[in-house]
Amino acid sequence: MECHTEYDVIVAGTGVGGLFTALNLPEKMKVLVISKRELDLCNSALAQGGVAAVYKPVDDDSTSLHTNDTLIAGGFRNNPDSVKVLVTEAADVIEDILSLGVDFDRDEKGELDRTLEGGHSRRRIFHHRDSTGAEVTAKIREAVLGRENITVIDNALLCRLRKINGGFGADILKNGVHTAYTAKYVVLATGGIGRVYDHTTNSAICTGDGIAMAYELGAEIANLSLIQFHPTAYRDKESRECFLISESVRGEGAYLLNCNKERFMDRYDERLELAPRDVVSRSIILESRRTNSDEFYLDIRYKGKEYLSARFPMIYEFLMTKGIDMSQDLIPIYPCQHYLMGGINTDTDGATDIPGLYAVGECSHTGVHGNNRLASNSLLEALVFGKRAAKDIGRKAEENTTVPEICEFPLAADAEPIPKGIRTEIRHIMQCSYFVIPDIDKAVEGFERVTQIKKMLENGNFIIDRDYVEARSLATVAYLVLKEVI
Ligand SMILES: Cc1cc2nc3c(=O)[nH]c(=O)nc-3n(C[C@H](O)[C@H](O)[C@H](O)COP(=O)(O)OP(=O)(O)OC[C@H]3O[C@@H](n4cnc5c(N)ncnc54)[C@H](O)[C@@H]3O)c2cc1C
Incomplete structure (x- = not known):
């Protein structure tokens, strides 16, 4: 196995979190950015609704109102220091991405348009039609690819991470070849855990790899059972990756209907369709128990074709392919x-409790979301804390003269592929034991089984490839989630 030692920082992830961190690192630092699949295959590119921010506020909006909305949605279990950072530094990062050319929608006067989403008391969501994430990610990626100090490698899987003298060793697999890299700092921006469920809105890369690796290194993992179930994914029982019908559809006035085509949210919450996501999802499950049916609908027909096809072109087109x-x-x-609210615990600079190890974006737990993330606060979190992590690394690197030691990762010659069906089994356990409202009996049973699977993967002699890395991550994530649930 070859060993490369030339990087100051390795950033795992090319979503908004990883890319914005890399872009904000000092240009004198040598940076390696990797993505385990194509550069744009990530949750960031799927984000529809937008980025929440109090930027050049209108309608008497203020950072105090944004703070309030964030705390209310989060059930006041948020970290107030992180929330303060999030809302007060939002305007700066909006300015940054506008200067990178992000094309947010504007009104007829050319002013930035703001939409409303559940849980927000003011219109403060900046958006690019209904494909904001793809626009923001593409513009930051373009800037990163233009930087001479940054090397970007796609289809490069971080398989193993080790603490060594002077930094970290990383085993990275590309085209079937393992290479050991070392760096003084590592930033995990590996995204969420959606693929630990049968059905998720998340991209195929969301297997919680960074969280599992940080846990194995001994980093503190916080609130992993705080998982957000979005109330309005397109209902398709056959599909693992479920298409999201953005929150902003309700923000723009859609009604939620039950199987009798009746509005029902007044039975559960006075904020009706604009209640935060956890409330609406729980209301749907309770209503489905009451009506004995899992048929639910959104109704926004009254807005008309011209408005809907212009405001929600991606959703409109997707639904047309389904005959709707x-x-x-x-x-x-x-x-x-x-979405995952919990993750690798960090301070307000994205630093974990392992010196030199940082986590940003969905894999991190900055504490901004509390029990439940407010819509469109996630891209914002990745931008604000990604930038802060980069600045912190820059500051620390000024005084850091250590050189990481050479690092090797052994590969066994007689290793075997993992047994078939492990990932499916884990997903099924999670879907049955913890979906919106936990089923404690099933969670107890599920925990025993995922503990067995986790041990088997840790102790067996398996080929270290994507199947193995992802199965081990899913087992670790399921173990950590269910441990908190039971
Ligand atoms: C359908 C959908 C709509 C959403 N809409 C919104 C919205 O409107 N507003 C909002 O604020 N949030 C939204 N979110 C949430 C938001 O998009 C994500 O939380 C956020 O983009 C996460 O960014 P990230 O950089 O942390 O991770 P991601 O964008 O998911 O990127 C993760 C990266 O890590 C890499 N990676 C993972 N494991 C490894 C490994 N082992 N080795 C190498 N690389 C690895 C992946 O290849 C990928 O590049 C939405 C999410 C979804 C799924």
């Missing part, structure tokens, strides 16, 4: 795994 014209038909929806 949202200006004439109801949209079938159901809750679905969507």
